[in-house]
Amino acid sequence: MMAAKRGRWQVLNFTVLVLISLIILFYFSPGFKQELAVAQTEEIEPPLMPAGEPNQQSSAYDFHSAVPAAAGTIAEDYFQDAVFIGDSRTTGLQLFGGPTEAIYYTATGLKVDTISTKPVVASGKQKITIMEALDQHKFDKIYIMLGINELGWAYSDLFIKTYGEVIAELKKIAPAALIYVQSILPVTKKKSLQDNVYNQQNINKYNELIQQMAAEQQVYFLDAAAAVKDDEGYLPSAATTDGIHLNPAYCQLWFDYLQQYYLVGTTGGVVKDAS
Amino acid sequence: MRRKICLSWVMLLMLLAAGCGQSSKLNLQAAECAEVLWERIPFTDTLSAIDEQMSMVLYPVDEKDVAAQQVYVSTGATAEEIAVFEAVDAAAAERLKEVVLQRLAEQKASYADYLPVELPKLEDPYLRVTGPYVIFCVSGHNEKVSKEVEQLLYGNEEG
Numbered sequence A: 001m002m003a004a005k006r007g008r009w010q011v012l013n014f015t016v017l018v019l020i021s022l023i024i025l026f027y028f029s030p031g032f033k034q035e036l037a038v039a040q041t042e043e044i045e046p047p048l049m050p051a052g053e054p055n056q057q058s059s060a061y062d063f064h065s066a067v068p069a070a071a072g073t074i075a076e077d078y079f080q081d082a083v084f085i086g087d088s089r090t091t092g093l094q095l096f097g098g099p100t101e102a103i104y105y106t107a108t109g110l111k112v113d114t115i116s117t118k119p120v121v122a123s124g125k126q127k128i129t130i131m132e133a134l135d136q137h138k139f140d141k142i143y144i145m146l147g148i149n150e151l152g153w154a155y156s157d158l159f160i161k162t163y164g165e166v167i168a169e170l171k172k173i174a175p176a177a178l179i180y181v182q183s184i185l186p187v188t189k190k191k192s193l194q195d196n197v198y199n200q201q202n203i204n205k206y207n208e209l210i211q212q213m214a215a216e217q218q219v220y221f222l223d224a225a226a227a228v229k230d231d232e233g234y235l236p237s238a239a240t241t242d243g244i245h246l247n248p249a250y251c252q253l254w255f256d257y258l259q260q261y262y263l264v265g266t267t268g269g270v271v272k273d274a275s
Numbered sequence B: 001m002r003r004k005i006c007l008s009w010v011m012l013l014m015l016l017a018a019g020c021g022q023s024s025k026l027n028l029q030a031a032e033c034a035e036v037l038w039e040r041i042p043f044t045d046t047l048s049a050i051d052e053q054m055s056m057v058l059y060p061v062d063e064k065d066v067a068a069q070q071v072y073v074s075t076g077a078t079a080e081e082i083a084v085f086e087a088v089d090a091a092a093a094e095r096l097k098e099v100v101l102q103r104l105a106e107q108k109a110s111y112a113d114y115l116p117v118e119l120p121k122l123e124d125p126y127l128r129v130t131g132p133y134v135i136f137c138v139s140g141h142n143e144k145v146s147k148e149v150e151q152l153l154y155g156n157e158e159g
Helices: A002-028 A030-042 A076-081 A088-095 A130-136 A156-173 A189-194 A200-217 A248-260 B002-025 B030-040 B052-058 B090-114 B116-123 B142-154
Strands: A072-074 A082-086 A103-106 A121-123 A126-128 A141-145 A178-182 A220-222 A271-274 B048-050 B066-073 B081-087 B126-130 B133-138
Touching: A072 A248, A076 A082, A076 A141, A076 A248, A082 A088, A088 A103, A088 A248, A088 B052, A103 A130, A121 A130, A126 A130, A130 A156, A141 A156, A156 A178, A156 A200, A178 A200, A189 A200, A200 A220, B030 B048, B030 B066, B030 B081, B030 B133, B030 B142, B048 B052, B052 B066, B081 B090, B090 B116, B090 B126, B090 B133, B126 B142, B133 B142
Parallel strands: A082 A103, A082 A141, A141 A178, A178 A220
Antiparallel strands: A072 A271, A121 A126, B048 B066, B066 B081, B081 B133, B126 B133
16 A cells, blocks of 8 residues: 555656656757747837826936937837928838838928928818928927028028927927937038038037927937938938938838837837847 | 722721721830930939829829829939820820920929029920820930930831
8 A cells, every 4th residue: 555655656756757857958058048039029119218108307317418229120110100300301201111101291402491381281182381281290209300400591490490489389289209310311412522511510419409499398209310320420422413402222221220219109100120 | 889888998998097096106115215205304412202002292283183103303403304105095095195394384383483594494395285195204315305205206107
């Protein structure tokens, strides 16, 4: 009787030992680790926004700094509730590789003052201004880039005051939206040296004003210029035919940057890969 | 009676010949036409082909009117552009032409303030509607465009 009981204990112990060994072996096998790694890279939780409503001041976020690089590249569906506002350069982004599901309110020669006066958005058989369109259609993310066409203005403080008023109006229209104010993209060195208006010195000056205004308005400054500038801060000559407008390859670089520098608000997105 | 039959035969043959001639004359591929213009016209800017979804943004045509289309656009540095449409029929081609004219009007309004130096190209673009085809090219080289289009439309004509 005792011998039979001891035998059963030995079988049980042996079974437990085998099970533990199998679990250890399975865990340390390369296949298991690989599957785990794939699962981790495919479904990383996106980085969270500072607490509170996106437009509200948060002690966790430094609005004086440009939006930092995120942990991974965001999938294109992040932009499905986004609107891009800008001039002909943003039209280029739309045509040459920008997010296809986003909405674009762009116009050649658009400026901070004409955004409220120039009817450029189709609404039925009519055209309405961008501000009117934003009043009619709500977006969770607003990307705006303006300024290159205003470089010739006599007073830069008038430019930034008007731009600040535009941003204040955007906040009023879409209080919960993430508002990204993008820096003005650079021009080529050749263009810069030849042009009294469209030169890098003026762009750098405007970009400083824009970053400062974004901080005052508590919206996110996105240094999109960093996506396409060379070591000297200019747009490479290979990027353009006129020194200003980007070709498709550089529009793609711009979009790549947007997929790496973002914040996640109420509507997030899936990070495709961890960097 | 015999004379009437002969006359009918002659008329039928003439109609068939005219029909054959017409079909051989108008045999254009939208993509090929646009590509030929893109390759052979000396544009100032580098034009790029865009897909149908993007073409619809610039040319909001009724999809039911279009059998084929190809659009090339500038980077924004110039107003240069190529748009070739094959409509489902001649009536649809007229509707497509109206969309092209609307695009032209918008471009004129934009460039008048932004880059007036491009206005002459927009004031005198190449626009041709032939059968189901609408061929539009803003280049400042209309003679050359016309020559290329003629070649494409009638160059391969046989007999």
